[in-house]
Amino acid sequence: MGRLDSNFPDPCHFNPLDPEEFRKQAHEMVDFIADYYQKIETYPVLSQVKPGYLRTDLPENAPYLPEPLETILKDVQNQIIPGMTHWLSPNFFAFFPSTVSTAAFLGEMLCTCFNSVGFNWLASPASTELEMIVMDWLANMLKLPKSFMFQGTGGGIIQNTTSEAILVTLIAARDQALDVLGFDNMRKLVVYASDQTHSTFAKACKLAGISPRNIRSIPTTLDTAFSLSALHLRKAVEDDVAAGLFPLYLCVNVGTTSTTAVDSIGPLADVANEHGIWLHVDAAYAGSACICPEFRHHLDGIERVDSLSLSPHKWLLSFLDCCCLWVQKPSLVVKTLSTNPEYLRNEQSESESVVDFKDWQVGTGRRFKSLRLWLIFRSYGIVNIQNHIRSDVRMAKMFEGFVSSDPRFEIVVPREFGLVCFRLKPDENIGSDYTEMLNRKLLEWVNSTGRVYMTHTIVGGIYILRFAVGATLTEDRHVVAAWNLIKEGADALLF
Amino acid sequence: MGRLDSNFPDPCHFNPLDPEEFRKQAHEMVDFIADYYQKIETYPVLSQVKPGYLRTDLPENAPYLPEPLETILKDVQNQIIPGMTHWLSPNFFAFFPSTVSTAAFLGEMLCTCFNSVGFNWLASPASTELEMIVMDWLANMLKLPKSFMFQGTGGGIIQNTTSEAILVTLIAARDQALDVLGFDNMRKLVVYASDQTHSTFAKACKLAGISPRNIRSIPTTLDTAFSLSALHLRKAVEDDVAAGLFPLYLCVNVGTTSTTAVDSIGPLADVANEHGIWLHVDAAYAGSACICPEFRHHLDGIERVDSLSLSPHKWLLSFLDCCCLWVQKPSLVVKTLSTNPEYLRNEQSESESVVDFKDWQVGTGRRFKSLRLWLIFRSYGIVNIQNHIRSDVRMAKMFEGFVSSDPRFEIVVPREFGLVCFRLKPDENIGSDYTEMLNRKLLEWVNSTGRVYMTHTIVGGIYILRFAVGATLTEDRHVVAAWNLIKEGADALLF
Numbered sequence: 001m002g003r004l005d006s007n008f009p010d011p012c013h014f015n016p017l018d019p020e021e022f023r024k025q026a027h028e029m030v031d032f033i034a035d036y037y038q039k040i041e042t043y044p045v046l047s048q049v050k051p052g053y054l055r056t057d058l059p060e061n062a063p064y065l066p067e068p069l070e071t072i073l074k075d076v077q078n079q080i081i082p083g084m085t086h087w088l089s090p091n092f093f094a095f096f097p098s099t100v101s102t103a104a105f106l107g108e109m110l111c112t113c114f115n116s117v118g119f120n121w122l123a124s125p126a127s128t129e130l131e132m133i134v135m136d137w138l139a140n141m142l143k144l145p146k147s148f149m150f151q152g153t154g155g156g157i158i159q160n161t162t163s164e165a166i167l168v169t170l171i172a173a174r175d176q177a178l179d180v181l182g183f184d185n186m187r188k189l190v191v192y193a194s195d196q197t198h199s200t201f202a203k204a205c206k207l208a209g210i211s212p213r214n215i216r217s218i219p220t221t222l223d224t225a226f227s228l229s230a231l232h233l234r235k236a237v238e239d240d241v242a243a244g245l246f247p248l249y250l251c252v253n254v255g256t257t258s259t260t261a262v263d264s265i266g267p268l269a270d271v272a273n274e275h276g277i278w279l280h281v282d283a284a285y286a287g288s289a290c291i292c293p294e295f296r297h298h299l300d301g302i303e304r305v306d307s308l309s310l311s312p313h314k315w316l317l318s319f320l321d322c323c324c325l326w327v328q329k330p331s332l333v334v335k336t337l338s339t340n341p342e343y344l345r346n347e348q349s350e351s352e353s354v355v356d357f358k359d360w361q362v363g364t365g366r367r368f369k370s371l372r373l374w375l376i377f378r379s380y381g382i383v384n385i386q387n388h389i390r391s392d393v394r395m396a397k398m399f400e401g402f403v404s405s406d407p408r409f410e411i412v413v414p415r416e417f418g419l420v421c422f423r424l425k426p427d428e429n430i431g432s433d434y435t436e437m438l439n440r441k442l443l444e445w446v447n448s449t450g451r452v453y454m455t456h457t458i459v460g461g462i463y464i465l466r467f468a469v470g471a472t473l474t475e476d477r478h479v480v481a482a483w484n485l486i487k488e489g490a491d492a493l494l495f
Numbered sequence: 496m497g498r499l500d501s502n503f504p505d506p507c508h509f510n511p512l513d514p515e516e517f518r519k520q521a522h523e524m525v526d527f528i529a530d531y532y533q534k535i536e537t538y539p540v541l542s543q544v545k546p547g548y549l550r551t552d553l554p555e556n557a558p559y560l561p562e563p564l565e566t567i568l569k570d571v572q573n574q575i576i577p578g579m580t581h582w583l584s585p586n587f588f589a590f591f592p593s594t595v596s597t598a599a600f601l602g603e604m605l606c607t608c609f610n611s612v613g614f615n616w617l618a619s620p621a622s623t624e625l626e627m628i629v630m631d632w633l634a635n636m637l638k639l640p641k642s643f644m645f646q647g648t649g650g651g652i653i654q655n656t657t658s659e660a661i662l663v664t665l666i667a668a669r670d671q672a673l674d675v676l677g678f679d680n681m682r683k684l685v686v687y688a689s690d691q692t693h694s695t696f697a698k699a700c701k702l703a704g705i706s707p708r709n710i711r712s713i714p715t716t717l718d719t720a721f722s723l724s725a726l727h728l729r730k731a732v733e734d735d736v737a738a739g740l741f742p743l744y745l746c747v748n749v750g751t752t753s754t755t756a757v758d759s760i761g762p763l764a765d766v767a768n769e770h771g772i773w774l775h776v777d778a779a780y781a782g783s784a785c786i787c788p789e790f791r792h793h794l795d796g797i798e799r800v801d802s803l804s805l806s807p808h809k810w811l812l813s814f815l816d817c818c819c820l821w822v823q824k825p826s827l828v829v830k831t832l833s834t835n836p837e838y839l840r841n842e843q844s845e846s847e848s849v850v851d852f853k854d855w856q857v858g859t860g861r862r863f864k865s866l867r868l869w870l871i872f873r874s875y876g877i878v879n880i881q882n883h884i885r886s887d888v889r890m891a892k893m894f895e896g897f898v899s900s901d902p903r904f905e906i907v908v909p910r911e912f913g914l915v916c917f918r919l920k921p922d923e924n925i926g927s928d929y930t931e932m933l934n935r936k937l938l939e940w941v942n943s944t945g946r947v948y949m950t951h952t953i954v955g956g957i958y959i960l961r962f963a964v965g966a967t968l969t970e971d972r973h974v975v976a977a978w979n980l981i982k983e984g985a986d987a988l989l990f
Contacts, residue, residue, distance in 0.1 A: 001882075001883050001886040001887065001967070001969070001970070002886045002887070002889060002890040002969065002970050002971045002974070003886065003889070003971060004882055004885060004886050004889065005885065005889055014875065014879040014882055014883065016594075016595070016596035016597065016598070016812050016875070016883060016967050017532060017583070017595055017596055017597055017967045017968055018597070019529045019530075019532040019533045020529070021597055022528070022529050022532060022597045022600065023525060023526065023529035025597050025601060026525040026528070026529070026597070026600065026601065026604070027522060027525050029601045029604050029605070030518060030521040030522050030525060030604075031518065033517070033521070033604060033605070033608040034514045034515070034517050034518035034521070035514075036608060037512060037514040037517060037608075038514045046617075047617075047619070047620050047621070049620050049621075051616065051620070051843055051848045051849045052624070053620065053624065054620075054621060054624035054625060054628060055624065055627070055628060058628050060631075060635070060646070061632060061635050061636075062632040062633075062635070062636060062872035062873070062876075062877055063872065063873060063876050063877070064876050064877045064878055065876040065878060066873075066874055066875050066876040066878075066879060067873045067874065067876070069601070069874065071873075072870060072873050072874065076605065079621075080621045080625065081621075082621075083619075083620040083621030083622075083624060084609055084611060084619055084620075084621050084622075085611060085617065085618055085619045085620070086609075086611075087609070087610055087611050087612060087619070088512070088609070088610055095612070095618075095838070098610055098612050098860075099511075100511070100512055100610050101511035101512055102511065102512055102513070102516055102517045102520055102521070103511070105517065105521065105607055105608075106520060106521065106524045106564070108603075108607045109521070109524050109525075109528060109604065109607075110524070110528070110571065112600055112603045112604075112814055113528040113531060113532075113600075114579055114581075114582070114583070115582055115583055115593055115595050115814050115815060116579060116580060116581075116582050117582060117590070117593050117815060121546065122541075122542075122580065123580055123590075124542070124578075124579055124580045124582070125542050125544050125546070125548065125549075125578040125579075125580070126542070126544075126549060126574075126575045126576075126577075126578030126579050127578075127579075129547070129548065129549035129550065129578060130549060130575065132550070133549060133550060133553050136555075137556060137557040138557075140555070140556050140557070141557060151555070160655060160858060161857070161858030161859060161860050162858075162859075163857050163858040163859060164857060164858060167702070167857065171701070171702055174704075175701075183682060183706050183707070183708075184682055186681060186682065186704060187678060187679055187681065198836070198859070199834035199835070199836040199839075199859075200834070200858070200859050202834070203832065203834055203857075204857075206666070206670075206831065207662070207666055207702065207703065207857065208702065208703075208704060209669075209681060209703060209704020209705075210704075211678050212678070213678075257836070257838055258837070258838055313860070317511050319607055319610050320610060320612060320860060320861075320862050321858075321860065321862065336701065337698065339694035339695070339697070339698055340694070341693070341694040341752070342753070342951075342952050342953045342954075343590070343752055343753055343950060343951070343952040343961070344694075348546055353546045353547075354546045362656070362658050362659060362662065362698075362699075362702065362857065363655060363656030363657075363658040363659060363695070363816075364656060364657075364658060364693070364694075364695050365593075365656055365808070365815060365816065366815075367815050367816065375567060377557035377558065378557070378558060378561075378562045378566075378567050379561055379562065379564065379567065380509065380511070380561050381557075381558050381559050381560040381561040381562070382557055382558070382559045383559055383560060384509040384561060387496075387499055387509055388496050388509065388511060390499060390500065391496040391497045391498065391499050392496065392497070394497060394498070394499065394500055395497040455838060456837075456838070457837050457838040458837045459837075466838070472496070472511050472512045473512055474496070474497065475496070475497050476497045476498060479497070
């Protein structure tokens with residue numbers, strides 16, 4: 001910053017980005033973080049604090065004068081860390097893991113370093129161009145058809161979350177439809193997904209102004225492992241058409257949140273293609289596995305789909321936020337999302353020789369998001385990234401084996417990837433409420449120890465324990481220890 | 496990760512987050528970044544590459560085997576940096592600056608380090624609670640009424656961008672209205688803003704399903720410095736009511752993108768309050784200045800507003816993305832955005848004793864975003880943050896003085912903050928087209944030197960050069976050098 005007028009207090013010479021000060025303090029922070037990773041196993045994985053714990057410790061106002069980094073780091077240790085649920089702990093088996101890596105951390109540091117705002121090409125050519133290249137790289141790793149690539153006729157973008165990926169494609173589909181039907185028919189647009197679809201789908205539909213009464217949640221059942229039936233979809237679509245409504249958008253899952261159920265793309269695409277429905281595949285978690293040939297079949301039929309999203313922050317070591325979205329017809333997205341204010345106009349954008357990613361997303365500003373993926377792919381190579389997926393699946397299989405070999409437990413739905421859905425088996429002599437209560441108690445006890453964090457779900461009326469393997473630091477020994485803890489809980493409960 | 500089955504190749508022992516490897520490589524990256532900041536002035540501020548430059552340099556596929564960090568860093572230097580428009584260069588005077596600081600960098604490192612996914616309280620109590628506290632701190636710094644604070648009856652959240660802040664509040668307003676009017680009246684909802692409002696407003700309205708024909712862009716003129724007239728607003732609203740439409744949402748600007756025009760909140764709130772219109776204040780850039788008492792009057796009337804957003808990534812040293820949104824009635828936002836899937840349910844959320852930020856935003860996942868602001872406020876103290884604003888404004892005043900003292904130039908709109916809007920003065924004897932052409936040529940030449948980057952706008956038909964002071968590394972000497980360069984260009988043009 002520059003000098004100050006003499007009438008303002010200037011207690012110290014303030015330089016917010018002195019390179020030598022930056023160097024010194026950033027080195028300090030690196031050591032703090034490396035130490036945290038080294039000690040991470042010693043912290044309770046699920047935070048044990050009570051609501052409001054932090055407000056009692058912190059002042060009501062920001063300080064008027066500066067405080068030294070040492071004081072702040074002490075507070076991180078004593079005030080923040082106790083309130084963390086440690087997602088990177090090797091004992092974290094809740095939700096889906098959020099995977100990370102040194103390479104991605106370095107990529108994020110670089111992204112922060114440049115702090116470029118890549119709303120259009122000119123504002124940071126490298127940011128736009130590297131993202132285009134990296135999205136093509138990942139598309140190639142997934143063996144997507146060229147129609148999803150910039151090398152072909154499509155393209156991809158890094159969104160923050162699946163919610164945005166769905167919102168953006170839904171709006172493209174909506175406005176394409178309304179161009180023909182007229183705006184007043186908005187209330188007649190209908191969207192479809194299975195009842196296993198992430199809640200974010202219905203939320204995106206609400207955001208986009210789809211009538212809440214036109215959001216179809218098609219039931220699934222245990223006997224088909226909770227996958228969406230093309231027959232049921234067809235019935236729903238035909239009923240809507242008969243009622244004078246307009247089928248608009250179908251969200252298909254490759255790996256649902258509750259149980260990693262996989263919808264079969266081909267038969268669902270038959271229905272969607274026939275009725276001109278925009279078909280989106282949400283492969284947030286399991287899509288990453290499809291970089292391994294042995295899992296790629298889950299994407300069979302992808303060439304008949306309009307858009308696909310998957311989140312490397314879940315399983316490709318990238319840290320948050322990173323959701324990759326590919327579309328076959330970027331022009332439909334751009335048509336509805338583009339803006340052209342005078343203050344952003346420039347020769348390159350006008351010539352239409354470049355991609356302006358602001359027209360592919362909700363916001364205007366955007367960070368240099370591709371650096372993380374670029375560093376991951378280059379630092380580890382495809383071989384190690386595939387192996388990391390395989391190792392997680394192998395550990396999940398190992399856990400599945402433990403469960404199967406204990407007669408008190410059962411696997412509820414077949415394991416496909418790194419998630420094991422299991423429970424204490426129901427006893428014929430007692431009701432299902434009691435079984436659910438026992439499983440709830442078991443989960444509560446396991447989590448209360450701070451030694452393992454798992455979560456639950458309910459599907460088809462069954463209360464299920466979810467054991468999601470794949471936190472980056474998890475090794476075989478953590479899975480073994482977790483199983484021993486679960487058994488210990490069961491021993492006490494079923495005594 | 497765990498072990499691998501023996502049938503897969505494992506060319507090296509792969510550990511994506513070995514703490515000692517992390518420590519070593521992150522230290523290397525810190526030095527790379529500190530060196531970049533030290534050398535930043537030597538790079539052309541506006542990248543001089545041509546579209547497609549990177550694809551010719553990079554392979555078509557990700558590598559199968561790992562590459563060493565040294566190779567990658569060499570490529571960052573030789574392939575990425577030439578394609579960067581250096582937003583942190585002290586010679587960056589384009590758009591608005593995107594300000595940064597060592598403290599925020601450290602906060603971002605910590606946020607990345609934890610990689611917690613704070614969709615609800617339990618998933619990371621510290622993440623939610625620190626955000627609540629920090630948002631109250633900033634609200635206090637801005638002297639917002641308690642009704643915007645968690646300490647009072649409101650609250651705030653960090654969104655990624657202004658677009659999301661507008662979208663979220665617009666949806667809350669929309670669904671509140673439709674609850675009464677019924678969904679079929681969506682097409683009758685009308686939104687209002689001045690023609691100076693950022694293009695993201697119209698985009699958010701389109702996303703939310705507001706009929707494009709119901710987005711009112713109310714004209715402004717130079718004689719009122721492009722601020723929105725309450726009289727014109729009232730006329731537009733009354734016309735719509737008379738036509739059987741429903742006025743829904745008004746977006747008011749404190750500091751427009753083109754010229755930092757300020758709409759006067761009080762008189763506009765009269766109209767909005769009278770007609771039950773949701774009133775949002777977009778203070779993306781200039782809002783930050785209101786932490787200084789001498790600028791606070793721009794928020795006068797804020798107690799009559801429903802929501803306010805401002806972006807610390809613009810002027811509070813925070814790096815991207817960071818847009819703070821406060822609302823007086825969080826329950827309206829939560830009502831429309833909340834989801835409650837089984838797999839996220841937990842005792843604390845059910846008891847409604849906690850805030851679950853997923854219900855305040857578009858996405859589900861979210862990072863530990865408040866760490867950056869917390870580190871900024873604590874490391875620098877309010878005094879230094881105020882001084883940093885003042886120093887930028889003083890430098891802009893200095894530049895304004897240079898312009899005013901040169902008879903070939905003129906200030907087009909009064910300077911309020913750190914942006915100077917100026918141009919080569921029109922000559923009575925020649926047409927306005929020629930003036931515009933001269934100014935375009937001047938801008939083009941200045942930017943082509945790589946020594947300064949400025950941008951332009953057109954308001955009220957006038958082509959204006961924008962000189963935005965405030966890049967974190969900018970000092971008086973850079974402003975002086977930029978002015979000398981501009982004069983040099985003018986000398987050549989007007990010879």
